[in-house]
Amino acid sequence: MADLLFDKLIDETEEEKAILQNKSLNIKDLYTNTQDFIIQSSNFLENDSIMIRKHTRYIDFPKHSHDYIEMNFVYNGKLTQKIGNTKLTLKKGELIFLNQHIEHEIKASSHDDIILNFIIQPAFFENIIANVTDDFRDNHVISFLLNSIFDTSNQGEYLYFPVAHVASIQSLLKNILEEMLNKTLFSQTKAKFMMGSLIVELIEHSHLLIQEKETTNQQFLFEVFHYVEKHYKTASLQSFSVEVNRPDYWVSKQIKKLTNTTFKELLQGKRLAVAKAMLAETTYSITTIAEEVGYENISYFYRIFKKKYGKTPKQLRKQ
Numbered sequence: 595m596a597d598l599l600f601d602k603l604i605d606e607t608e609e610e611k612a613i614l615q616n617k618s619l620n621i622k623d624l625y626t627n628t629q630d631f632i633i634q635s636s637n638f639l640e641n642d643s644i645m646i647r648k649h650t651r652y653i654d655f656p657k658h659s660h661d662y663i664e665m666n667f668v669y670n671g672k673l674t675q676k677i678g679n680t681k682l683t684l685k686k687g688e689l690i691f692l693n694q695h696i697e698h699e700i701k702a703s704s705h706d707d708i709i710l711n712f713i714i715q716p717a718f719f720e721n722i723i724a725n726v727t728d729d730f731r732d733n734h735v736i737s738f739l740l741n742s743i744f745d746t747s748n749q750g751e752y753l754y755f756p757v758a759h760v761a762s763i764q765s766l767l768k769n770i771l772e773e774m775l776n777k778t779l780f781s782q783t784k785a786k787f788m789m790g791s792l793i794v795e796l797i798e799h800s801h802l803l804i805q806e807k808e809t810t811n812q813q814f815l816f817e818v819f820h821y822v823e824k825h826y827k828t829a830s831l832q833s834f835s836v837e838v839n840r841p842d843y844w845v846s847k848q849i850k851k852l853t854n855t856t857f858k859e860l861l862q863g864k865r866l867a868v869a870k871a872m873l874a875e876t877t878y879s880i881t882t883i884a885e886e887v888g889y890e891n892i893s894y895f896y897r898i899f900k901k902k903y904g905k906t907p908k909q910l911r912k913q
Contacts, residue, residue: 599768599771599772599775599776600669600670600708602775603648603669603670603708603710603775604670604705604706604708606651607648607650609650610650610651610652613650613651613652613653614652631656631657631658631659632658632659632660632661633658633659633660633661634660634661635660635661635662635713635715638713639662639713639715642782643714643715643717643718644712644713644714644715644718644785644786644789645712645713645774646710646711646712646713646770646771646774646775647710647711647713648708648709648710648711649666649673649700649703649709649710649711651702651703651704651705651707652702652703652704652705653702654699654700654701654702655699655700656699657697657698657699658697658698658699659694659695659696659697659698659750660692660694660713661694662694662713662714662715662716663691663692663693663694663714663715663716663719663742664691664692664711664712664713664714665689665690665691665692665711665712665714666684666689666690666692666709666710666711666712667688667689667709667710667712667767668684668685668686668687668688668689668707668708668709669686669708669709669710669771670686670706670707670708671686671703671704671706671707671708671709672684672685672686672703672707673700673703673707673709674700674701675698675699675700675701676698676699676701677692677696677697677698677750677752678696678697678698678750682754684754684756685756685758686758687757687758687759687764688754688755688756688757688758689754689755689757689767690752690753690754690755691738691752691753691755692750692751692752693738693741693742693750693751693752694716694742695750695751696750696751696752697750698752710771716739716742716743717743717867718786718789719739719742719743719793720743720819720823720864720867721790721823722739722789722790722793723736723739723740723743723816723819723820723823724819724820724823724824726797733797733800734753734800734803735753735793735796735797735800736797736816738751738753739793740815740816740819743819744815744819744852744853744855744860753796753803754803754804755796755799755802755803755804756802756804757796757799757802760795760799760802762795763792763795763796763799766788766791766792766795767792769788770785770788770789770792773785773788814838814848814852815852815853817837817838818834818849818853818857818860821834821837822860822861822864823864826861826864826865826868826887826888827865827886827887827888828888829861829888831845831846831857831858834857845857862898863902865887865888865889866887866898866899866902866903868886868887869883869884869886869887869895869899869907870899870903870910872886872887873907873910873911874911880892880907880908880911883907884907895907
């Protein structure tokens with residue numbers, strides 16, 4: 595299977611063929627319509643939260659950022675990039691996570707360099723973090739993911755894992771690639787479960803990190819996130835304040851300071867995300883779904899749902 599996967603990945607894509615034929619190709623125009631070079635997830639992700647795309651070879655990628663979390667995995671060869679003022683060359687089997695605010699530029703890859711880009715919405719990691727035990731709340735991987743989900747700062751962060759020698763991680767990555775590139779009915783679901791296992795493995799091997807950014811207020815953020823994940827149907831600022839033994843006003847101010855959003859907005863975002871998933875994955879009525887995520891006023895639920903997703907629950911279910 596591994597040889598078949600290599601044969602599939604080594605073939606040139608249409609973009610790569612155009613580059614080799616010296617056709618005019620504006621990398622920026624292919625990936626963004628913004629003035630700044632910010633690659634947009636909407637170019638790749640439709641109704642899903644994760645996908646894999648082979649990195650385009652034979653051309654330099656100028657300095658850019660993304661509006662999603664990116665993970666680069668070197669399947670074969672190497673990947674040379676500059677992150678800020680740091681030049682990194684990842685070798686076969688190594689990987690790196692980059693958050694939404696990091697800027698990097700990538701040197702053109704050669705024919706034998708096969709790089710897989712994992713394009714991941716930060717919300718994908720919510721359920722994974724919700725099931726991590728308190729023992730790992732100060733872990734650098736968890737810190738990185740929490741900051742990405744809550745968007746607690748506008749600072750770029752990356753996590754570089756030289757894990758080519760870790761058999762368990764390499765096996766998981768190969769299995770994820772095979773599932774997502776050789777699509778079957780359950781490929782996406784299986785790949786998502788394996789991504790959860792990959793995060794756990796990376797947490798376990800986080801001592802191998804080359805560089806990471808230290809964060810503050812990690813324990814409080816973890817408690818906020820864990821509470822909203824577990825109790826979104828009945829959650830309230832008052833009950834959370836009691837749980838952490840702090841005054842309401844202090845909790846509210848701290849959440850706003852660390853996440854640049856309010857407790858109500860965090861809770862609403864979680865409820866609507868669950869409702870959206872239920873619309874796609876169940877046959878429950880819209881009224882039942884609204885009640886299941888904590889909304890008794892159906893008109894209000896319709897209004898905030900449409901404001902967030904641009905469509906009513908009924909329209910989204912039909913598409």
